[in-house]
Amino acid sequence: MEFTDVLKNRRSIRAFSDRAVEQELLDEILAEALESPSSSNTQPYKLAVATGQECKDIGQKLLFKYNRANEIQKKPLPLKVVSAVTSGVLPDGDYKPIMGKYPGIFQERRVQTGMGLYKVLGIERHDKAARDEQMARNFTFFDAPVAIFAFIHPGMTYTALVDLGIMLQSLMLSATNKGLGTCAQGALGIWRSPIDEHFDVPKDYKLVCGVALGYPEDAEVNGYRPDKVSLDDLLVPLKA
Numbered sequence: 001m002e003f004t005d006v007l008k009n010r011r012s013i014r015a016f017s018d019r020a021v022e023q024e025l026l027d028e029i030l031a032e033a034l035e036s037p038s039s040s041n042t043q044p045y046k047l048a049v050a051t052g053q054e055c056k057d058i059g060q061k062l063l064f065k066y067n068r069a070n071e072i073q074k075k076p077l078p079l080k081v082v083s084a085v086t087s088g089v090l091p092d093g094d095y096k097p098i099m100g101k102y103p104g105i106f107q108e109r110r111v112q113t114g115m116g117l118y119k120v121l122g123i124e125r126h127d128k129a130a131r132d133e134q135m136a137r138n139f140t141f142f143d144a145p146v147a148i149f150a151f152i153h154p155g156m157t158y159t160a161l162v163d164l165g166i167m168l169q170s171l172m173l174s175a176t177n178k179g180l181g182t183c184a185q186g187a188l189g190i191w192r193s194p195i196d197e198h199f200d201v202p203k204d205y206k207l208v209c210g211v212a213l214g215y216p217e218d219a220e221v222n223g224y225r226p227d228k229v230s231l232d233d234l235l236v237p238l239k240a
């Protein structure tokens with residue numbers, strides 16, 4: 001693919017076929033991701049790559065936690081607190097997800113993007129059950145056969161997050177170039193314990209997010225193209 005086409009074709013994929021990703025191909029993508037720049041070449045990240053049964057098992061464990069947490073959420077207040085504490089499904093990720101409103105314009109963009117996605121999926125605005133079900137699909141990686149969990153060393157503070165983001169974008173572009181699809185998933189940072197049950201992640205590394213990877217299904221949701229901001233919005237103007 002032409003490089004520009006790779007950039008333009010990379011879009012979040014939320015419906016994957018069950019076709020397994022060949023190990024050799026996966027290794028090539030990971031090796032290409034390692035070409036990324038990082039602050040002082042520190043490369044302060046690690047990936048846990050779940051395939052096959054590992055991927056399915058972690059997905060089921062995450063889905064169980066999500067469903068249970070969702071049930072608890074619907075309980076009246078005192079019961080909610082007791083159940084949340086005793087259930088073992090309280091978020092045990094390393095970074096707190098932004099649960100409430102995003103600040104200002106970001107909330108507007110978030111809502112617009114979410115609405116657009118639900119529209120493509122045929123989900124009505126007030127259909128909470130259908131929205132919950134779509135959210136739940138995050139935890140089985142939209143049926144992707146590969147789930148990648150991304151960690152950073154927090155000792156490198158903010159540069160580690162920048163470095164990880166760059167590396168993950170390289171990974172996603174490499175995958176796109178090879179005919180695969182990806183979806184970065186902040187949702188995969190909510191619970192860490194299912195990943196620790198399968199991988200020996202060094203305890204001083206923090207879970208940031210995940211990436212689903214696989215062959216895209218021919219589904220309408222994969223054609224969703226949320227708007228990007230204009231160049232005017234991107235660029236800071238010169239002082240008058």
Ligand SMILES: Cc1cc2nc3c(=O)[nH]c(=O)nc-3n(C[C@H](O)[C@H](O)[C@H](O)COP(=O)(O)O)c2cc1C
Pocket residue numbers: 010011012013014113138183184185186187188209224225226
């Ligand atoms: C750090 C990060 C976290 C994300 N988390 C999720 C997620 O949990 N679930 C999801 O469906 N999409 C998630 N996305 C995908 C974004 O919604 C998507 O990138 C955005 O809407 C722009 O669409 P595009 O990727 O198709 O260009 C995430 C993307 C990033 C970069």
